[in-house]
Amino acid sequence: MIDAVADATVGPRDARPSTPPRRAAGTRPRMLYVGKLALGQTARQRFDAFARLGCAITGVDTSRPRNLPAARDFWDRVRRKLQGPRDWTAANHAILAHVARREFDVLWIDKGLTITAETLRAVRVRQPACRILGFSPDDMYQRHNQSPQFRRHLPLYDLFFTTKTFGVAELRTIGCPRVAFHDNGYDPDTHRPLSLSAAERAGYGGPVGFIGSWEPQRARSIERLAAAGVAVRLWGVRWARACAPHPNLRIESRELLGLDYARGLNSFDINLCFLRKLNRDRQTTRSVEIPACGAFMLAERTDEHLALFTEGVEAEFFGCDDELIDKVRFYLAHPEVRRRIAAAGLERCRAGRYGYDERLLDMLTTAGVATGGAMLACE
Numbered sequence: 001m002i003d004a005v006a007d008a009t010v011g012p013r014d015a016r017p018s019t020p021p022r023r024a025a026g027t028r029p030r031m032l033y034v035g036k037l038a039l040g041q042t043a044r045q046r047f048d049a050f051a052r053l054g055c056a057i058t059g060v061d062t063s064r065p066r067n068l069p070a071a072r073d074f075w076d077r078v079r080r081k082l083q084g085p086r087d088w089t090a091a092n093h094a095i096l097a098h099v100a101r102r103e104f105d106v107l108w109i110d111k112g113l114t115i116t117a118e119t120l121r122a123v124r125v126r127q128p129a130c131r132i133l134g135f136s137p138d139d140m141y142q143r144h145n146q147s148p149q150f151r152r153h154l155p156l157y158d159l160f161f162t163t164k165t166f167g168v169a170e171l172r173t174i175g176c177p178r179v180a181f182h183d184n185g186y187d188p189d190t191h192r193p194l195s196l197s198a199a200e201r202a203g204y205g206g207p208v209g210f211i212g213s214w215e216p217q218r219a220r221s222i223e224r225l226a227a228a229g230v231a232v233r234l235w236g237v238r239w240a241r242a243c244a245p246h247p248n249l250r251i252e253s254r255e256l257l258g259l260d261y262a263r264g265l266n267s268f269d270i271n272l273c274f275l276r277k278l279n280r281d282r283q284t285t286r287s288v289e290i291p292a293c294g295a296f297m298l299a300e301r302t303d304e305h306l307a308l309f310t311e312g313v314e315a316e317f318f319g320c321d322d323e324l325i326d327k328v329r330f331y332l333a334h335p336e337v338r339r340r341i342a343a344a345g346l347e348r349c350r351a352g353r354y355g356y357d358e359r360l361l362d363m364l365t366t367a368g369v370a371t372g373g374a375m376l377a378c379e
Contacts, residue, residue, distance in 0.1 A: 028054050030056045030058075030105050031056070032057075033047050034059075035110030035111065036111075045356060048189065053357055104127060104130050105130060105369060105370075110135050117152040117156060121156065132158050140171060141171060144278070151174065154175045157178065159367045162180070162182075163182060164181070164280070180366055184284060186289045191265075191288075200267065201266075206269075207270065208232045211234075212236050213236045228329075229248065232250070234250070237254075269332060271290045275300050288349060291345030296331065300317065310348075314341060316341065
């Protein structure tokens with residue numbers, strides 16, 4: 001049975017001293033998971049994967065409140081620039097309260113921008129055997145992904161996992177003593193083939209689509225597609241303000257999260273996979289989420305994409321806008337070839353152990369975390 005709870009807002013008054021009991025040999029690994037635990041967030045998907053693996057997992061939610069009043073939101077963004085993000089959910093107090101009450105084998109911090117070095121030092125003193133592990137799918141060497149809190153606590157990780165190959169050496173140069181690379185993963189409960197009605201497919205999809213936020217190079221490529229006569233549908237923020245109107249361009253100015261995101265991927269004949277240049281991406285979560293849905297992916301060609309999927313067999317790739325246009329036209333005209341590649345991509349995700357269950361189990365093994373008697377779903 002999964003023992004997973006999400007104590008999101010434990011306050012400082014709960015941090016009363018106690019002596020946590022020792023973990024009996026052979027029991028499930030006990031994990032304190034710190035991250036954004038709202039439904040649809042990839043951090044929540046990783047939390048759920050650890051629960052499926054058999055970890056006795058407790059969650060501390062670091063999500064920033066939605067729909068803040070405009071003035072409060074403005075000053076919060078100013079404060080973030082000057083001092084780092086606000087610990088809206090008192091996550092630091094919650095961590096200390098949990099480690100005061102019980103023993104943990106792992107403290108897992110998912111992009112912990114609000115977590116302080118003082119908190120991690122206190123965990124180390126109270127529970128020296130607890131492994132402090134970090135993870136982020138973003139380019140954490142870049143200042144826009146960092147915070148003062150993150151930079152100060154970086155040396156305290158036992159191991160930090162990055163999905164950027166170049167991030168291993170870079171994170172070491174800014175103070176993280178041990179860094180490991182792992183490819184991106186997908187959530188099998190969310191990113192999967194779905195049986196959708198014709199009305200649902202029409203509501204979410206179309207011939208060609210992209211689900212993600214605006215970026216200048218993405219916009220230029222999509223504008224080229226529209227000018228070439230290709231109908232493109234976009235889901236995500238900032239597109240409407242940044243793109244010139246075009247009859248072949250349909251902009252849905254909202255994000256798709258969770259199963260809505262999977263419904264979108266399942267509804268397009270061709271899913272475009274642009275990489276985020278601001279993060280220097282060579283792969284992204286989208287790179288495996290699209291094929292995991294049994295959907296056809298046309299992605300930017302990189303060495304890491306080619307290592308994940310065989311070109312023309314399990315996914316398709318492009319290196320410039322002219323090649324993008326040519327391949328979109330070809331695959332729209334050849335649906336059987338498109339469906340065959342999509343099916344092979346799905347099989348590669350499954351056979352290649354690209355799901356979060358397998359990826360995270362490999363990370364625990366890399367970190368030297370004993371799984372004890374956990375009922376590991378992917379073994």
